[in-house]
Amino acid sequence: MNSWQVWGAILVAPYVLVFLAFVLYPVSYGLWLARHPESYVKLFNDPIFFRTAVNTVLFLLIAVNLKFVMAMWLSGFFVHERTWIRWLSVIFLLPWAVPSIPTIFSIRFMFNPEWGVINSLIFKLTAAEGPNWLNDPRIGLGLAMLTHIWKSLPFWTLILIAGRLAIPREQYEAAGVDGATAWQRFKYVTWPSLRTLYLTSTILSMIWTLGDFNSVYLLTGGGPADLTHVLATLGIRYIRLDQVDMAMATIVCALPLVLPLVYFMMKNLSRPAE
Amino acid sequence: MRKSSKEAVLLLLAIPILLWTLLPIYHIFLFSISSKDSAFSGTLWPDKPTLRNFGTIAYQEHFYLHNFWVQIWNSLWIAVAAGVITLVIASCAAFAISRLKVRGGRAVMNLALFTYFIPAAFLAIPMYKAMGAYGLLNSRWSLVLAMVTLAAPYAIWVLKQASDKLPFELDEAARIDGATPPQLFRLVYLPLMAPSLVAIGTYALLLAWNEYLYAYLLLSHERTITLAVALGHFIAADDSPWELLMATGLVFALPPAAIYYAFRRYMVAGLTSGAVKA
Numbered sequence A: 001m002n003s004w005q006v007w008g009a010i011l012v013a014p015y016v017l018v019f020l021a022f023v024l025y026p027v028s029y030g031l032w033l034a035r036h037p038e039s040y041v042k043l044f045n046d047p048i049f050f051r052t053a054v055n056t057v058l059f060l061l062i063a064v065n066l067k068f069v070m071a072m073w074l075s076g077f078f079v080h081e082r083t084w085i086r087w088l089s090v091i092f093l094l095p096w097a098v099p100s101i102p103t104i105f106s107i108r109f110m111f112n113p114e115w116g117v118i119n120s121l122i123f124k125l126t127a128a129e130g131p132n133w134l135n136d137p138r139i140g141l142g143l144a145m146l147t148h149i150w151k152s153l154p155f156w157t158l159i160l161i162a163g164r165l166a167i168p169r170e171q172y173e174a175a176g177v178d179g180a181t182a183w184q185r186f187k188y189v190t191w192p193s194l195r196t197l198y199l200t201s202t203i204l205s206m207i208w209t210l211g212d213f214n215s216v217y218l219l220t221g222g223g224p225a226d227l228t229h230v231l232a233t234l235g236i237r238y239i240r241l242d243q244v245d246m247a248m249a250t251i252v253c254a255l256p257l258v259l260p261l262v263y264f265m266m267k268n269l270s271r272p273a274e
Numbered sequence B: 001m002r003k004s005s006k007e008a009v010l011l012l013l014a015i016p017i018l019l020w021t022l023l024p025i026y027h028i029f030l031f032s033i034s035s036k037d038s039a040f041s042g043t044l045w046p047d048k049p050t051l052r053n054f055g056t057i058a059y060q061e062h063f064y065l066h067n068f069w070v071q072i073w074n075s076l077w078i079a080v081a082a083g084v085i086t087l088v089i090a091s092c093a094a095f096a097i098s099r100l101k102v103r104g105g106r107a108v109m110n111l112a113l114f115t116y117f118i119p120a121a122f123l124a125i126p127m128y129k130a131m132g133a134y135g136l137l138n139s140r141w142s143l144v145l146a147m148v149t150l151a152a153p154y155a156i157w158v159l160k161q162a163s164d165k166l167p168f169e170l171d172e173a174a175r176i177d178g179a180t181p182p183q184l185f186r187l188v189y190l191p192l193m194a195p196s197l198v199a200i201g202t203y204a205l206l207l208a209w210n211e212y213l214y215a216y217l218l219l220s221h222e223r224t225i226t227l228a229v230a231l232g233h234f235i236a237a238d239d240s241p242w243e244l245l246m247a248t249g250l251v252f253a254l255p256p257a258a259i260y261y262a263f264r265r266y267m268v269a270g271l272t273s274g275a276v277k278a
Helices: A003-033 A037-045 A047-078 A083-092 A100-110 A117-126 A137-165 A169-177 A182-210 A231-240 A244-269 B002-032 B052-058 B068-098 B105-116 B120-133 B140-164 B169-176 B181-210 B213-218 B227-234 B242-262 B264-277
Strands: none
Touching: A003 A244, A003 B068, A003 B105, A003 B120, A003 B140, A003 B181, A037 A047, A037 A244, A047 A083, A047 A137, A047 A182, A047 A231, A047 A244, A047 B002, A083 A137, A083 B002, A100 A117, A100 A137, A100 B002, A100 B227, A100 B242, A137 A182, A169 A182, A182 A244, A182 B120, A231 A244, A231 B120, A231 B213, A244 B105, A244 B120, B002 B242, B052 B242, B068 B105, B068 B140, B068 B181, B068 B227, B068 B242, B105 B140, B120 B140, B120 B213, B140 B181, B140 B213, B169 B181, B181 B242, B181 B264, B213 B227, B227 B242, B242 B264
């Protein structure tokens, strides 16, 4: 081993230590805590668990896909070269730039059925009582999805804008000469170039959305009656009830959902550059 | 004719985009300049806008705000520590992997990527147990180390991608001149990597400042929690003072938003360059 390799080992060591102490050890310890079959029996007998699993799948399928359709569309809007659109895109980044807690609480207050601004407006305009919003489990989960989309839409729009800007202009010019409609330009030029980016981004977003605790917890707290939990908030709920084995069992149950996605991402990203 | 109608369509589309983006944020602002009575009147602008809420915060005159200054100091301390430590660990690791070609470097890179792909809320539970085992619960260091764990993988990945682009002739020239690896790191590598380092430091700093879940699990004493956790406490009671919560939320949101916009150029370039390649 020459001195360069020795220095390499010294410099890479701090990260390896962090990984061992705060990823490998906790994960192994957690899996060891989750080894009892009884935890799973107890978990499956908890009526909240099934509802939570369904909520999580709905959240992933609806929120992530809706978000990407919106991001795809918005990226098409933001690539127009106008000064005012550049300014708008700066404002558009705000939900991503500000912390979640104040904004999610703000949304929570807007939808408060008694004092919230939304129901006040509905009452002023129609003299009718507005919906019960967050006290209705279905609407509550729907609003949690919208909150999640509101928060992370700017980031993914940014990614797709970068993808669109990488498409050579000549392809659009050629399509224009051939008299292609807007839809045909999207179908034959934009989509083929963006497809891979769109898919990897969707997968990555699904993984992160599984770990999105804030959008649900800060908005509905999992309520009413624990009907709007997702796996992320359910695990933390068990921790607060001091049932760590149940919390870990919840995560182990999510692994069949997570690991294929992670495997896909690792295969995509860890291949050598170029 | 066709051109002006296209402009009109673009402008029309801008309205819902603007409303969607700004409504929750404007709502925060509206509440924070409203008095307790007018906060719930449902108007778009308060009759008598007031800055009293910010005075109440500054003088810690409310039950929920008794430790405001301690808590904002905790937030700042943790964010800065997490930013600095992430920078040091990640730039050393990226240098070793990318420039020194340390043996096993690819394996370390894969471990980091794997960590990056674990959903944050899932790692939080075993992390909470581990911090308990290390006796770090309720210490600011627990949150700093947790944030370094979460931020370092992405940091290493971005820094490695950026340093792979630096010409290797530089290293060879330095080597021929008899430079040692620390000299190469300090005199050649760090100056050339400055833009990426700014992006990564900012990223880790903001991540730690904004973090709610880990802070909520790892810290629980009134005087050790960050402002993020303190904001979460407001919601515990039904009669929580919304106008104070929103004003404190605005104070909490302003520094990260300002930093984000100040370094936006670096952040956007850093974030998107890696992603598009994937």
